[in-house]
Amino acid sequence: MPSRADVFGITMSSLTVKPAALIARWVKRLFPDSLVVVGGPHPTFADEDVLKSVPEVDVVVRGEGELTALELVQRFAEGEALEGVKGITYRGREGIVRNEDRELIEDLDSLPFPAYHLLPVQNYRSFGAKEPTFTVLTSRGCPFNCKFCVAWKMNRRRYRVRSVKNVVEELEYLVHRFKARFLSFVDDLFTISKERVKALCRAIRERSLNLVWGCETRVDMVDRETLLEMRKAGCYWIYFGLESASQSILNSMRKGIRVEQIKRAFNLKPLNNLARG
Numbered sequence: 614m615p616s617r618a619d620v621f622g623i624t625m626s627s628l629t630v631k632p633a634a635l636i637a638r639w640v641k642r643l644f645p646d647s648l649v650v651v652g653g654p655h656p657t658f659a660d661e662d663v664l665k666s667v668p669e670v671d672v673v674v675r676g677e678g679e680l681t682a683l684e685l686v687q688r689f690a691e692g693e694a695l696e697g698v699k700g701i702t703y704r705g706r707e708g709i710v711r712n713e714d715r716e717l718i719e720d721l722d723s724l725p726f727p728a729y730h731l732l733p734v735q736n737y738r739s740f741g742a743k744e745p746t747f748t749v750l751t752s753r754g755c756p757f758n759c760k761f762c763v764a765w766k767m768n769r770r771r772y773r774v775r776s777v778k779n780v781v782e783e784l785e786y787l788v789h790r791f792k793a794r795f796l797s798f799v800d801d802l803f804t805i806s807k808e809r810v811k812a813l814c815r816a817i818r819e820r821s822l823n824l825v826w827g828c829e830t831r832v833d834m835v836d837r838e839t840l841l842e843m844r845k846a847g848c849y850w851i852y853f854g855l856e857s858a859s860q861s862i863l864n865s866m867r868k869g870i871r872v873e874q875i876k877r878a879f880n881l882k883p884l885n886n887l888a889r890g
Contacts, residue, residue, distance in 0.1 A: 641669040654763040660702035747796040755801040803828035814846035832878035
């Protein structure tokens, strides 16, 4: 029998609707008085549909979850009603209630570092890494408007960043507390500000953090100078969102890039043989 808990949070994307629903049902069977909360991209888009199709889900948290979840748990702990909690959709006495949206968090530095110590960090790996791999988010949002992407809905087409100082302090914490070596920056668009990326790379080198890392970005958001700084700071892989080699398909997706830009990015030479440091 799992240990007792009062509130269960489940992340749900469109690809994981079925397993997330299965977990919700399992939780309600074991703990019928618990509060089952789901968040993530899919319920942000389809909050009422999730509540109608998965009766075991009590509350949907839409968009950014930190402040909403905190208020939600505090209300639940005090036995108070959920009326007025911004950013949630829930089951009211007379049906589904959709509260107003919560404002985006403007100062990302105000958020504490994730509670890594509560997780079995030694079990997390990324693409064949033999050591634990940590994920770090240095910014939120993307200003582009690709048809298939959820970033515009989750972040309302707003791009916000953490300060370089705040990010590098988290990296130092991971290195010193958990002996971290491998990590992945999971920003929607890591290199949107090349100057910021270069400043972060310099800070990583100045503090001798000796990290091996990767990131995600677009082919029109890199140049040789920036890639060189990234490589010197430990970048070993980049995930580019290509989607297609057909210009007409790229256009229909509102991707905003050209096939020539894809070729140019992959022909930027060779940083693999450059020594770090």
